Amino acid sequence: MPTVVLPTAGDLLHFELGVAYEIFGNPPREATEGWYDVLLCGPGPVRIGPFTVEPDHGLDRVATADTVIVPACADVDVPPPPELVEAVRAAHEAGARVASLCTGAFVLGAAGLLDGRRATTHWAHAAELAARHPLAVVDPDVLYTDNGSVLTAAGKAAAVDLCLHLIHLDHGAAVANSVARRLVMSPHRSGGQAQFVGTPVQARGDHRLADLLAWAQQRLDRPLTVTDMAREAHTSPRHLGRQFRAVVGQTPMQWLLTQRVRRAQELLEATDESIETVALATGMGTATTLRRQFKRIVGIPPAAYRNSFRSAGPA
Template sequence: MACAVFGIPQPDLADRWYDLRLCAETPAPAAPAGPTAPSSGAGGPAAPAFGFSLRAEYGWDALADADTVVVTSVPDACVSGEREVPPALVAELRRAAAAGARMVSLCTGAFALAAAGILDGRRATAHWSHTADLAKRYPGVTVDDSVLYVDDGDVLTSAGVAAGLDLCLHIVRRDLGARVANRLARRMVVPAHRPGGQAQFVDLSVPVADDDSLAPVLQWATANLERPLTVEDLARQARMSPRTFFRRLQAATGTTPLQWLLHQRLALAQYLLEATELPVERIGGLSGLGSAANLRRHFTARVGVSPTDYRRAFAARGSTAGP
Protein backbone atom coordinates (compact mmCIF):
# COMPACT_ATOMS: atom_id res chain seq x y z
CA MET A 1 0.00 0.00 0.00
CA ALA A 2 2.73 2.45 0.94
CA CYS A 3 4.60 1.86 -2.32
CA ALA A 4 1.44 2.30 -4.40
CA VAL A 5 0.49 5.57 -2.70
CA PHE A 6 3.85 7.22 -1.98
CA GLY A 7 6.20 5.55 -4.46
CA ILE A 8 4.64 6.48 -7.81
CA PRO A 9 5.05 10.14 -8.86
CA GLN A 10 1.78 11.87 -9.72
CA PRO A 11 2.91 14.93 -11.72
CA ASP A 12 -0.63 15.86 -12.72
CA LEU A 13 -1.73 15.93 -9.08
CA ALA A 14 1.24 17.72 -7.52
CA ASP A 15 4.47 19.13 -8.89
CA ARG A 16 6.41 17.43 -6.12
CA TRP A 17 5.59 14.03 -4.71
CA TYR A 18 6.97 11.84 -1.93
CA ASP A 19 10.53 10.54 -2.11
CA LEU A 20 9.99 6.93 -1.04
CA ARG A 21 13.03 4.97 0.13
CA LEU A 22 12.88 1.30 1.04
CA CYS A 23 15.04 0.40 4.02
CA ALA A 24 16.19 -2.99 5.30
CA GLU A 25 18.67 -4.39 7.78
CA THR A 26 21.02 -5.28 4.92
CA PRO A 27 20.55 -2.97 1.94
CA ALA A 28 20.79 -4.38 -1.55
CA PRO A 29 23.05 -2.85 -4.20
CA ALA A 30 21.40 -0.73 -6.85
CA ALA A 31 19.76 -2.83 -9.55
CA PRO A 32 21.65 -2.95 -12.87
CA ALA A 33 20.05 -1.44 -15.93
CA GLY A 34 17.68 -3.69 -17.79
CA PRO A 35 15.63 -6.69 -16.65
CA THR A 36 17.26 -9.02 -14.13
CA ALA A 37 16.22 -12.23 -12.47
CA PRO A 38 15.36 -12.08 -8.75
CA SER A 39 18.27 -12.97 -6.52
CA SER A 40 18.34 -14.54 -3.06
CA GLY A 41 22.07 -14.25 -2.60
CA ALA A 42 23.90 -12.06 -0.10
CA GLY A 43 23.21 -8.41 -0.70
CA GLY A 44 20.26 -9.10 -3.02
CA PRO A 45 16.56 -9.10 -2.38
CA ALA A 46 15.06 -11.94 -0.36
CA ALA A 47 13.58 -14.89 -2.22
CA PRO A 48 9.95 -14.05 -3.01
CA ALA A 49 7.39 -15.78 -0.81
CA PHE A 50 4.38 -14.90 -2.98
CA GLY A 51 5.87 -14.36 -6.41
CA PHE A 52 7.65 -11.04 -5.94
CA SER A 53 10.49 -9.42 -4.04
CA LEU A 54 11.45 -5.91 -2.97
CA ARG A 55 14.91 -4.42 -3.32
CA ALA A 56 15.76 -2.11 -0.43
CA GLU A 57 18.71 0.07 -1.33
CA TYR A 58 18.93 1.78 2.07
CA GLY A 59 19.79 0.52 5.52
CA TRP A 60 17.90 1.23 8.71
CA ASP A 61 20.28 4.08 9.46
CA ALA A 62 18.58 6.06 6.66
CA LEU A 63 15.52 6.43 8.90
CA ALA A 64 17.30 9.21 10.78
CA ASP A 65 16.90 11.51 7.77
CA ALA A 66 13.24 10.70 7.08
CA ASP A 67 10.33 13.09 7.49
CA THR A 68 7.95 10.13 7.76
CA VAL A 69 8.81 6.54 8.71
CA VAL A 70 6.37 3.81 7.66
CA VAL A 71 6.80 0.37 9.25
CA THR A 72 4.74 -1.98 7.11
CA SER A 73 4.98 -5.19 9.16
CA VAL A 74 7.17 -7.37 11.33
CA PRO A 75 7.74 -11.15 11.12
CA ASP A 76 5.09 -13.36 12.71
CA ALA A 77 7.60 -14.48 15.34
CA CYS A 78 7.90 -10.86 16.53
CA VAL A 79 4.12 -10.72 16.90
CA SER A 80 3.89 -13.94 18.89
CA GLY A 81 6.86 -13.04 21.08
CA GLU A 82 9.05 -15.93 19.92
CA ARG A 83 11.51 -13.29 18.71
CA GLU A 84 12.09 -9.71 19.69
CA VAL A 85 11.88 -6.89 17.19
CA PRO A 86 15.51 -6.44 16.04
CA PRO A 87 17.28 -4.15 18.50
CA ALA A 88 18.99 -2.28 15.65
CA LEU A 89 15.60 -1.42 14.16
CA VAL A 90 14.25 -0.38 17.55
CA ALA A 91 17.22 1.94 18.03
CA GLU A 92 16.77 3.56 14.61
CA LEU A 93 13.03 4.04 15.15
CA ARG A 94 13.73 5.79 18.45
CA ARG A 95 16.35 7.93 16.77
CA ALA A 96 13.98 8.92 13.96
CA ALA A 97 11.16 9.74 16.38
CA ALA A 98 13.50 11.83 18.53
CA ALA A 99 14.55 13.74 15.41
CA GLY A 100 10.91 14.68 14.78
CA ALA A 101 9.89 12.18 12.12
CA ARG A 102 6.22 11.29 11.74
CA MET A 103 5.93 7.62 12.72
CA VAL A 104 3.46 5.36 10.89
CA SER A 105 2.70 1.66 11.19
CA LEU A 106 0.58 -0.57 8.98
CA CYS A 107 -0.86 -3.71 10.54
CA THR A 108 1.80 -5.53 12.60
CA GLY A 109 4.26 -2.66 12.14
CA ALA A 110 2.69 -1.40 15.38
CA PHE A 111 4.72 -4.03 17.25
CA ALA A 112 7.93 -2.33 16.11
CA LEU A 113 6.73 1.11 17.20
CA ALA A 114 5.58 -0.37 20.51
CA ALA A 115 8.92 -2.08 21.06
CA ALA A 116 10.62 1.28 20.56
CA GLY A 117 8.37 2.86 23.19
CA ILE A 118 6.85 5.21 20.63
CA LEU A 119 3.30 4.05 21.39
CA ASP A 120 3.58 4.30 25.17
CA GLY A 121 0.72 6.36 26.55
CA ARG A 122 -0.90 6.59 23.13
CA ARG A 123 -3.95 5.09 21.47
CA ALA A 124 -3.05 2.74 18.62
CA THR A 125 -4.44 -0.07 16.52
CA ALA A 126 -3.41 -3.05 14.40
CA HIS A 127 -5.25 -5.82 12.62
CA TRP A 128 -7.96 -7.10 14.99
CA SER A 129 -6.45 -10.61 15.02
CA HIS A 130 -3.22 -9.20 16.53
CA THR A 131 -4.51 -6.52 18.88
CA ALA A 132 -4.84 -8.87 21.87
CA ASP A 133 -1.15 -9.78 21.54
CA LEU A 134 -0.22 -6.12 21.15
CA ALA A 135 -2.11 -5.14 24.31
CA LYS A 136 -0.69 -8.06 26.29
CA ARG A 137 2.93 -7.52 25.30
CA TYR A 138 2.86 -3.72 25.56
CA PRO A 139 0.50 -2.72 28.40
CA GLY A 140 1.58 0.92 28.12
CA VAL A 141 -0.28 1.18 24.81
CA THR A 142 -4.01 1.90 24.66
CA VAL A 143 -5.01 -0.61 21.98
CA ASP A 144 -8.23 -0.01 20.04
CA ASP A 145 -9.21 -3.02 17.95
CA SER A 146 -12.42 -1.47 16.61
CA VAL A 147 -11.08 1.15 14.21
CA LEU A 148 -9.44 1.25 10.79
CA TYR A 149 -6.67 3.60 11.84
CA VAL A 150 -5.65 6.03 14.56
CA ASP A 151 -4.23 9.48 13.83
CA ASP A 152 -2.48 10.70 16.96
CA GLY A 153 -0.74 13.61 15.31
CA ASP A 154 2.88 12.58 14.81
CA VAL A 155 2.15 8.87 15.33
CA LEU A 156 -0.35 7.01 13.15
CA THR A 157 -1.27 3.32 13.19
CA SER A 158 -3.61 1.22 11.07
CA ALA A 159 -5.24 -2.18 10.85
CA GLY A 160 -4.30 -4.51 8.01
CA VAL A 161 -4.51 -4.57 4.23
CA ALA A 162 -7.29 -2.19 3.08
CA ALA A 163 -7.08 -0.16 6.29
CA GLY A 164 -3.40 0.45 5.57
CA LEU A 165 -4.40 1.93 2.22
CA ASP A 166 -6.98 4.09 3.99
CA LEU A 167 -4.29 5.44 6.30
CA CYS A 168 -1.88 6.14 3.45
CA LEU A 169 -4.58 8.10 1.63
CA HIS A 170 -5.39 9.89 4.89
CA ILE A 171 -1.75 10.98 5.09
CA VAL A 172 -1.92 12.31 1.52
CA ARG A 173 -5.08 14.15 2.52
CA ARG A 174 -3.29 15.70 5.49
CA ASP A 175 -0.24 16.65 3.46
CA LEU A 176 -1.67 17.68 0.10
CA GLY A 177 -5.37 18.23 0.72
CA ALA A 178 -8.68 16.59 -0.10
CA ARG A 179 -8.61 17.27 -3.84
CA VAL A 180 -5.31 15.47 -4.38
CA ALA A 181 -6.27 12.57 -2.12
CA ASN A 182 -9.67 12.16 -3.76
CA ARG A 183 -8.22 12.17 -7.26
CA LEU A 184 -5.55 9.66 -6.25
CA ALA A 185 -8.17 7.41 -4.66
CA ARG A 186 -10.31 7.60 -7.79
CA ARG A 187 -7.26 6.66 -9.86
CA MET A 188 -6.69 3.65 -7.59
CA VAL A 189 -10.42 2.78 -7.72
CA VAL A 190 -10.88 2.89 -3.94
CA PRO A 191 -13.16 4.96 -1.68
CA ALA A 192 -11.93 8.53 -1.48
CA HIS A 193 -11.86 8.66 2.31
CA ARG A 194 -12.94 6.23 4.99
CA PRO A 195 -12.70 7.80 8.43
CA GLY A 196 -10.34 6.11 10.86
CA GLY A 197 -13.12 5.58 13.38
CA GLN A 198 -15.02 3.27 11.04
CA ALA A 199 -15.17 -0.31 12.29
CA GLN A 200 -12.55 -2.83 11.13
CA PHE A 201 -15.28 -5.36 10.52
CA VAL A 202 -19.02 -4.97 10.44
CA ASP A 203 -21.97 -7.16 11.35
CA LEU A 204 -22.97 -8.98 8.18
CA SER A 205 -25.66 -11.09 9.85
CA VAL A 206 -28.25 -8.84 8.18
CA PRO A 207 -27.62 -9.15 4.44
CA VAL A 208 -28.25 -6.18 2.18
CA ALA A 209 -29.70 -7.45 -1.08
CA ASP A 210 -29.23 -5.71 -4.40
CA ASP A 211 -32.86 -4.57 -4.50
CA ASP A 212 -32.59 -2.72 -1.19
CA SER A 213 -29.02 -1.50 -1.42
CA LEU A 214 -28.17 1.60 0.55
CA ALA A 215 -26.09 3.03 -2.30
CA PRO A 216 -28.92 5.08 -3.90
CA VAL A 217 -29.97 6.76 -0.66
CA LEU A 218 -26.37 7.52 0.30
CA GLN A 219 -25.77 9.05 -3.12
CA TRP A 220 -28.94 11.09 -2.71
CA ALA A 221 -27.77 12.27 0.72
CA THR A 222 -24.37 13.43 -0.56
CA ALA A 223 -26.15 15.43 -3.27
CA ASN A 224 -28.39 17.11 -0.69
CA LEU A 225 -26.02 17.85 2.16
CA GLU A 226 -27.14 21.49 2.35
CA ARG A 227 -30.52 20.26 3.61
CA PRO A 228 -31.12 19.59 7.34
CA LEU A 229 -31.25 15.82 6.84
CA THR A 230 -32.41 13.53 9.62
CA VAL A 231 -32.43 9.77 10.05
CA GLU A 232 -36.14 9.89 9.28
CA ASP A 233 -35.45 11.71 5.98
CA LEU A 234 -32.88 9.10 4.94
CA ALA A 235 -35.12 6.22 5.99
CA ARG A 236 -38.03 7.68 4.04
CA GLN A 237 -35.83 8.00 0.95
CA ALA A 238 -34.71 4.40 1.40
CA ARG A 239 -38.32 3.28 1.97
CA MET A 240 -37.44 1.78 5.34
CA SER A 241 -38.41 2.43 8.90
CA PRO A 242 -35.92 4.63 10.79
CA ARG A 243 -34.96 1.67 13.00
CA THR A 244 -34.32 -0.61 10.01
CA PHE A 245 -32.35 2.07 8.19
CA PHE A 246 -30.22 2.77 11.28
CA ARG A 247 -29.47 -0.95 11.66
CA ARG A 248 -28.72 -1.45 7.95
CA LEU A 249 -26.36 1.53 7.71
CA GLN A 250 -24.50 0.59 10.87
CA ALA A 251 -24.15 -2.99 9.64
CA ALA A 252 -22.83 -1.79 6.27
CA THR A 253 -20.47 0.97 7.42
CA GLY A 254 -19.80 0.44 11.11
CA THR A 255 -21.00 3.95 11.95
CA THR A 256 -24.29 5.65 12.76
CA PRO A 257 -26.30 7.66 10.21
CA LEU A 258 -25.60 10.97 11.96
CA GLN A 259 -21.86 10.28 12.18
CA TRP A 260 -21.86 9.26 8.50
CA LEU A 261 -23.63 12.50 7.61
CA LEU A 262 -21.19 14.58 9.65
CA HIS A 263 -18.25 12.95 7.89
CA GLN A 264 -19.75 13.67 4.46
CA ARG A 265 -20.44 17.29 5.43
CA LEU A 266 -16.88 17.83 6.63
CA ALA A 267 -15.46 16.21 3.49
CA LEU A 268 -17.52 18.63 1.36
CA ALA A 269 -16.38 21.56 3.52
CA GLN A 270 -12.74 20.55 3.01
CA TYR A 271 -13.24 20.44 -0.75
CA LEU A 272 -14.97 23.83 -0.84
CA LEU A 273 -12.25 25.41 1.30
CA GLU A 274 -9.62 24.17 -1.15
CA ALA A 275 -11.42 24.64 -4.47
CA THR A 276 -13.37 27.88 -3.95
CA GLU A 277 -13.04 31.31 -2.39
CA LEU A 278 -16.48 31.14 -0.79
CA PRO A 279 -16.68 32.64 2.70
CA VAL A 280 -16.75 30.25 5.63
CA GLU A 281 -20.35 31.23 6.38
CA ARG A 282 -21.44 30.17 2.88
CA ILE A 283 -19.49 26.89 3.11
CA GLY A 284 -21.21 26.16 6.40
CA GLY A 285 -24.55 26.45 4.67
CA LEU A 286 -23.63 24.48 1.55
CA SER A 287 -22.19 21.62 3.60
CA GLY A 288 -25.21 21.48 5.88
CA LEU A 289 -23.24 22.40 8.97
CA GLY A 290 -25.21 25.63 9.36
CA SER A 291 -23.46 28.60 10.89
CA ALA A 292 -19.79 29.46 10.55
CA ALA A 293 -19.41 28.83 14.28
CA ASN A 294 -20.83 25.32 13.95
CA LEU A 295 -18.57 24.62 10.99
CA ARG A 296 -15.52 25.82 12.92
CA ARG A 297 -16.40 23.69 15.95
CA HIS A 298 -16.87 20.43 14.05
CA PHE A 299 -14.07 21.11 11.57
CA THR A 300 -11.50 21.89 14.24
CA ALA A 301 -12.53 18.88 16.33
CA ARG A 302 -12.28 16.46 13.39
CA VAL A 303 -9.49 17.91 11.21
CA GLY A 304 -7.39 19.50 13.94
CA VAL A 305 -7.19 23.01 12.51
CA SER A 306 -9.69 25.79 11.88
CA PRO A 307 -11.30 26.18 8.42
CA THR A 308 -9.32 29.38 7.87
CA ASP A 309 -6.00 27.72 8.70
CA TYR A 310 -6.92 24.74 6.52
CA ARG A 311 -7.68 26.99 3.56
CA ARG A 312 -4.45 28.91 4.11
CA ALA A 313 -2.44 25.67 4.14
CA PHE A 314 -3.95 24.01 1.07
CA ALA A 315 -5.78 26.46 -1.15
CA ALA A 316 -2.82 28.83 -1.30
CA ARG A 317 -0.32 26.28 -2.49
CA GLY A 318 -2.69 24.37 -4.78
CA SER A 319 -0.66 21.69 -6.58
CA THR A 320 2.68 23.45 -6.44
CA ALA A 321 4.16 21.70 -3.45
CA GLY A 322 4.52 18.27 -1.98
CA PRO A 323 6.45 16.73 0.92
Protein backbone atom coordinates in the same frame (compact mmCIF):
# COMPACT_ATOMS: atom_id res chain seq x y z
CA MET B 1 11.75 16.81 -1.58
CA PRO B 2 10.51 15.04 1.58
CA THR B 3 11.76 11.50 2.08
CA VAL B 4 9.50 8.56 2.86
CA VAL B 5 11.45 5.58 4.16
CA LEU B 6 10.11 2.03 4.16
CA PRO B 7 12.23 -0.17 6.45
CA THR B 8 12.73 -3.65 4.99
CA ALA B 9 14.11 -5.50 7.99
CA GLY B 10 12.65 -8.62 9.54
CA ASP B 11 9.91 -10.91 8.24
CA LEU B 12 7.49 -8.65 6.36
CA LEU B 13 4.24 -8.94 4.40
CA HIS B 14 4.48 -7.80 0.79
CA PHE B 15 0.97 -6.28 0.47
CA GLU B 16 1.50 -3.38 2.86
CA LEU B 17 5.02 -2.71 1.58
CA GLY B 18 3.77 -2.71 -2.01
CA VAL B 19 0.81 -0.45 -1.21
CA ALA B 20 3.00 2.19 0.44
CA TYR B 21 5.56 2.08 -2.36
CA GLU B 22 2.84 2.40 -5.01
CA ILE B 23 1.05 5.30 -3.32
CA PHE B 24 4.04 7.40 -2.31
CA GLY B 25 6.22 6.47 -5.28
CA ASN B 26 3.85 7.61 -8.04
CA PRO B 27 2.91 11.30 -8.01
CA PRO B 28 -0.45 12.22 -9.57
CA ARG B 29 -0.64 14.97 -12.18
CA GLU B 30 -2.11 17.32 -9.59
CA ALA B 31 1.04 17.12 -7.44
CA THR B 32 3.07 19.80 -9.19
CA GLU B 33 5.89 19.97 -6.65
CA GLY B 34 7.21 18.58 -3.41
CA TRP B 35 6.27 14.95 -3.97
CA TYR B 36 8.08 12.22 -2.05
CA ASP B 37 11.44 10.57 -2.48
CA VAL B 38 10.68 6.96 -1.49
CA LEU B 39 13.54 4.86 -0.15
CA LEU B 40 13.75 1.22 0.88
CA CYS B 41 16.14 0.87 3.81
CA GLY B 42 17.36 -2.38 5.31
CA PRO B 43 20.39 -4.44 6.29
CA GLY B 44 20.43 -6.28 2.95
CA PRO B 45 18.28 -8.16 0.42
CA VAL B 46 15.17 -9.61 2.03
CA ARG B 47 12.75 -12.26 0.85
CA ILE B 48 9.12 -11.08 1.16
CA GLY B 49 6.70 -13.75 0.01
CA PRO B 50 7.64 -14.62 -3.60
CA PHE B 51 9.75 -11.45 -4.00
CA THR B 52 13.29 -10.46 -3.17
CA VAL B 53 13.65 -6.79 -2.21
CA GLU B 54 16.93 -4.92 -2.58
CA PRO B 55 17.15 -1.90 -0.23
CA ASP B 56 18.40 1.45 -1.47
CA HIS B 57 20.22 2.22 1.79
CA GLY B 58 21.07 0.70 5.13
CA LEU B 59 18.97 1.13 8.26
CA ASP B 60 21.09 4.10 9.31
CA ARG B 61 19.26 6.14 6.65
CA VAL B 62 15.96 5.68 8.52
CA ALA B 63 16.95 8.23 11.16
CA THR B 64 17.19 11.00 8.55
CA ALA B 65 13.72 10.45 7.02
CA ASP B 66 10.86 12.91 7.09
CA THR B 67 8.32 10.08 7.25
CA VAL B 68 8.91 6.45 8.20
CA ILE B 69 6.27 3.89 7.26
CA VAL B 70 6.73 0.51 8.91
CA PRO B 71 5.15 -2.33 6.86
CA ALA B 72 3.33 -5.27 8.44
CA CYS B 73 5.19 -7.96 10.35
CA ALA B 74 4.48 -11.47 9.07
CA ASP B 75 4.54 -13.08 12.52
CA VAL B 76 3.72 -11.04 15.63
CA ASP B 77 4.98 -13.86 17.84
CA VAL B 78 8.51 -13.14 16.63
CA PRO B 79 10.00 -10.00 18.22
CA PRO B 80 10.97 -7.36 15.64
CA PRO B 81 14.72 -7.06 14.94
CA PRO B 82 16.39 -4.85 17.56
CA GLU B 83 18.17 -2.85 14.86
CA LEU B 84 14.81 -2.04 13.24
CA VAL B 85 13.30 -0.97 16.54
CA GLU B 86 16.28 1.26 17.28
CA ALA B 87 16.19 2.80 13.80
CA VAL B 88 12.49 3.66 14.14
CA ARG B 89 13.02 5.10 17.61
CA ALA B 90 15.96 7.21 16.39
CA ALA B 91 13.89 8.53 13.48
CA HIS B 92 11.11 9.63 15.81
CA GLU B 93 13.55 11.27 18.21
CA ALA B 94 15.02 13.15 15.24
CA GLY B 95 11.60 14.57 14.41
CA ALA B 96 10.31 12.14 11.79
CA ARG B 97 6.65 11.28 11.40
CA VAL B 98 6.34 7.52 12.03
CA ALA B 99 3.46 5.40 10.78
CA SER B 100 2.77 1.68 10.94
CA LEU B 101 0.65 -0.46 8.66
CA CYS B 102 -1.27 -3.39 10.14
CA THR B 103 1.02 -5.42 12.46
CA GLY B 104 3.84 -2.95 11.95
CA ALA B 105 2.35 -1.40 15.11
CA PHE B 106 4.28 -4.03 17.08
CA VAL B 107 7.52 -2.40 15.93
CA LEU B 108 6.28 1.00 17.11
CA GLY B 109 5.23 -0.56 20.39
CA ALA B 110 8.66 -2.13 20.88
CA ALA B 111 10.21 1.29 20.23
CA GLY B 112 8.05 2.82 22.97
CA LEU B 113 6.24 5.10 20.53
CA LEU B 114 2.75 3.87 21.46
CA ASP B 115 3.03 4.57 25.19
CA GLY B 116 0.25 6.95 26.17
CA ARG B 117 -0.95 7.16 22.57
CA ARG B 118 -4.01 5.84 20.78
CA ALA B 119 -3.13 3.01 18.41
CA THR B 120 -4.66 0.27 16.31
CA THR B 121 -3.70 -2.79 14.30
CA HIS B 122 -5.54 -5.60 12.56
CA TRP B 123 -8.52 -6.55 14.77
CA ALA B 124 -7.24 -10.14 15.06
CA HIS B 125 -4.06 -8.89 16.80
CA ALA B 126 -5.41 -5.92 18.76
CA ALA B 127 -5.73 -7.81 22.04
CA GLU B 128 -2.13 -9.02 21.78
CA LEU B 129 -0.88 -5.50 21.04
CA ALA B 130 -2.73 -4.20 24.11
CA ALA B 131 -1.39 -7.02 26.30
CA ARG B 132 2.19 -6.55 25.13
CA HIS B 133 2.11 -2.75 25.40
CA PRO B 134 -0.26 -1.89 28.27
CA LEU B 135 0.62 1.82 28.17
CA ALA B 136 -0.80 2.09 24.65
CA VAL B 137 -4.48 2.98 24.20
CA VAL B 138 -5.40 0.29 21.66
CA ASP B 139 -8.63 0.86 19.74
CA PRO B 140 -9.55 -2.29 17.75
CA ASP B 141 -12.49 -0.66 15.95
CA VAL B 142 -10.94 2.18 13.94
CA LEU B 143 -9.29 2.06 10.51
CA TYR B 144 -6.37 4.23 11.61
CA THR B 145 -5.20 6.57 14.36
CA ASP B 146 -3.38 9.88 14.08
CA ASN B 147 -1.39 11.23 17.04
CA GLY B 148 0.44 13.81 14.96
CA SER B 149 3.92 12.31 14.84
CA VAL B 150 2.80 8.71 15.40
CA LEU B 151 0.13 7.05 13.27
CA THR B 152 -1.13 3.47 13.03
CA ALA B 153 -3.37 1.63 10.57
CA ALA B 154 -5.48 -1.50 10.89
CA GLY B 155 -5.13 -4.41 8.48
CA LYS B 156 -4.62 -4.54 4.71
CA ALA B 157 -7.03 -2.08 3.05
CA ALA B 158 -6.74 0.24 6.06
CA ALA B 159 -3.11 0.72 5.05
CA VAL B 160 -4.45 2.47 1.95
CA ASP B 161 -6.74 4.60 4.14
CA LEU B 162 -3.81 5.81 6.23
CA CYS B 163 -1.59 6.48 3.22
CA LEU B 164 -4.35 8.58 1.64
CA HIS B 165 -4.76 10.40 4.95
CA LEU B 166 -1.06 11.28 4.97
CA ILE B 167 -1.27 12.60 1.42
CA HIS B 168 -4.34 14.62 2.39
CA LEU B 169 -2.35 16.16 5.26
CA ASP B 170 0.64 16.95 3.04
CA HIS B 171 -0.99 17.92 -0.25
CA GLY B 172 -4.67 18.57 0.39
CA ALA B 173 -7.94 16.92 -0.56
CA ALA B 174 -7.69 17.36 -4.34
CA VAL B 175 -4.41 15.46 -4.58
CA ALA B 176 -5.55 12.75 -2.15
CA ASN B 177 -8.76 12.33 -4.15
CA SER B 178 -6.76 11.98 -7.35
CA VAL B 179 -4.64 9.22 -5.84
CA ALA B 180 -7.79 7.50 -4.55
CA ARG B 181 -9.32 7.59 -8.04
CA ARG B 182 -6.19 6.00 -9.46
CA LEU B 183 -6.53 3.23 -6.88
CA VAL B 184 -10.26 2.91 -7.69
CA MET B 185 -11.33 3.38 -4.09
CA SER B 186 -13.03 5.91 -1.87
CA PRO B 187 -10.75 8.61 -0.44
CA HIS B 188 -12.51 8.15 2.91
CA ARG B 189 -14.37 5.08 4.13
CA SER B 190 -17.21 5.29 6.64
CA GLY B 191 -17.11 3.37 9.89
CA GLY B 192 -14.25 1.40 11.39
CA GLN B 193 -12.94 -2.12 11.22
CA ALA B 194 -15.62 -3.38 13.63
CA GLN B 195 -17.80 -3.97 10.55
CA PHE B 196 -15.24 -6.48 9.23
CA VAL B 197 -14.83 -8.58 12.38
CA GLY B 198 -16.10 -12.11 11.87
CA THR B 199 -18.81 -13.58 14.06
CA PRO B 200 -17.14 -14.56 17.35
CA VAL B 201 -16.87 -18.31 17.86
CA GLN B 202 -15.77 -19.98 21.07
CA ALA B 203 -12.38 -21.58 20.55
CA ARG B 204 -13.38 -24.61 22.61
CA GLY B 205 -16.72 -26.28 23.03
CA ASP B 206 -16.05 -27.90 26.39
CA HIS B 207 -16.05 -24.84 28.68
CA ARG B 208 -18.68 -24.59 31.40
CA LEU B 209 -20.89 -22.18 29.47
CA ALA B 210 -20.88 -24.06 26.15
CA ASP B 211 -24.36 -25.57 26.50
CA LEU B 212 -25.86 -22.30 27.74
CA LEU B 213 -24.36 -20.24 24.90
CA ALA B 214 -25.70 -22.70 22.33
CA TRP B 215 -29.12 -22.61 24.02
CA ALA B 216 -29.22 -18.81 23.97
CA GLN B 217 -28.04 -18.55 20.36
CA GLN B 218 -30.99 -20.70 19.30
CA ARG B 219 -33.34 -18.23 21.00
CA LEU B 220 -32.05 -14.87 19.78
CA ASP B 221 -35.49 -14.03 18.38
CA ARG B 222 -37.05 -14.26 21.85
CA PRO B 223 -36.91 -12.04 24.93
CA LEU B 224 -34.15 -13.29 27.23
CA THR B 225 -33.02 -11.99 30.59
CA VAL B 226 -30.11 -12.82 32.85
CA THR B 227 -32.59 -14.58 35.10
CA ASP B 228 -33.74 -16.74 32.18
CA MET B 229 -30.17 -17.68 31.38
CA ALA B 230 -29.28 -18.33 35.01
CA ARG B 231 -32.32 -20.58 35.37
CA GLU B 232 -31.27 -22.58 32.32
CA ALA B 233 -27.73 -22.88 33.73
CA HIS B 234 -29.06 -23.89 37.19
CA THR B 235 -27.20 -21.09 38.93
CA SER B 236 -27.78 -17.61 40.31
CA PRO B 237 -27.67 -14.48 38.14
CA ARG B 238 -24.71 -13.15 40.14
CA HIS B 239 -22.70 -16.35 39.75
CA LEU B 240 -23.58 -16.48 36.05
CA GLY B 241 -22.23 -12.95 35.63
CA ARG B 242 -18.91 -14.02 37.15
CA GLN B 243 -18.75 -17.05 34.85
CA PHE B 244 -19.43 -14.92 31.77
CA ARG B 245 -16.72 -12.42 32.63
CA ALA B 246 -14.25 -15.28 33.16
CA VAL B 247 -15.10 -17.20 29.98
CA VAL B 248 -16.13 -14.60 27.38
CA GLY B 249 -14.97 -11.34 28.95
CA GLN B 250 -18.44 -9.76 28.89
CA THR B 251 -21.54 -9.61 31.02
CA PRO B 252 -24.38 -11.94 29.96
CA MET B 253 -26.41 -9.06 28.47
CA GLN B 254 -23.41 -7.61 26.64
CA TRP B 255 -22.73 -11.01 25.12
CA LEU B 256 -26.38 -11.49 24.21
CA LEU B 257 -26.58 -8.09 22.53
CA THR B 258 -23.43 -8.81 20.55
CA GLN B 259 -24.89 -12.13 19.35
CA ARG B 260 -28.10 -10.38 18.26
CA VAL B 261 -26.11 -7.84 16.24
CA ARG B 262 -23.92 -10.55 14.67
CA ARG B 263 -27.05 -12.47 13.70
CA ALA B 264 -28.45 -9.26 12.19
CA GLN B 265 -25.26 -8.94 10.15
CA GLU B 266 -25.78 -12.44 8.75
CA LEU B 267 -29.38 -11.68 7.80
CA LEU B 268 -28.47 -8.36 6.20
CA GLU B 269 -25.80 -10.06 4.12
CA ALA B 270 -27.78 -13.12 3.05
CA THR B 271 -31.46 -12.09 2.82
CA ASP B 272 -33.73 -9.39 1.46
CA GLU B 273 -35.69 -9.09 4.70
CA SER B 274 -36.60 -5.56 5.78
CA ILE B 275 -34.85 -3.88 8.72
CA GLU B 276 -38.09 -4.30 10.71
CA THR B 277 -38.14 -8.05 10.03
CA VAL B 278 -34.47 -8.41 10.91
CA ALA B 279 -35.12 -6.57 14.17
CA LEU B 280 -37.85 -9.05 15.10
CA ALA B 281 -35.79 -12.06 14.03
CA THR B 282 -32.90 -10.99 16.26
CA GLY B 283 -34.92 -10.08 19.33
CA MET B 284 -34.30 -6.36 18.95
CA GLY B 285 -38.03 -5.65 18.80
CA THR B 286 -38.05 -2.53 16.65
CA ALA B 287 -36.08 -1.17 13.71
CA THR B 288 -35.15 1.87 15.81
CA THR B 289 -33.53 -0.31 18.48
CA LEU B 290 -31.70 -2.36 15.87
CA ARG B 291 -30.36 0.73 14.14
CA ARG B 292 -29.15 2.25 17.41
CA GLN B 293 -27.42 -0.88 18.73
CA PHE B 294 -26.07 -1.89 15.31
CA LYS B 295 -24.49 1.53 14.77
CA ARG B 296 -22.99 1.46 18.26
CA ILE B 297 -21.41 -1.99 17.89
CA VAL B 298 -20.59 -2.21 14.17
CA GLY B 299 -19.93 1.48 13.53
CA ILE B 300 -22.27 1.98 10.55
CA PRO B 301 -26.07 1.75 10.13
CA PRO B 302 -27.69 -1.57 9.05
CA ALA B 303 -28.60 -0.23 5.59
CA ALA B 304 -25.03 0.90 4.92
CA TYR B 305 -23.73 -2.46 6.11
CA ARG B 306 -26.10 -4.29 3.75
CA ASN B 307 -24.99 -2.13 0.83
CA SER B 308 -21.34 -2.97 1.52
CA PHE B 309 -21.63 -6.68 2.26
CA ARG B 310 -24.72 -7.87 0.41
CA SER B 311 -24.26 -11.37 -1.07
CA ALA B 312 -24.83 -11.94 -4.78
CA GLY B 313 -28.21 -13.52 -4.02
CA PRO B 314 -30.45 -14.39 -1.08
CA ALA B 315 -29.51 -17.41 1.00
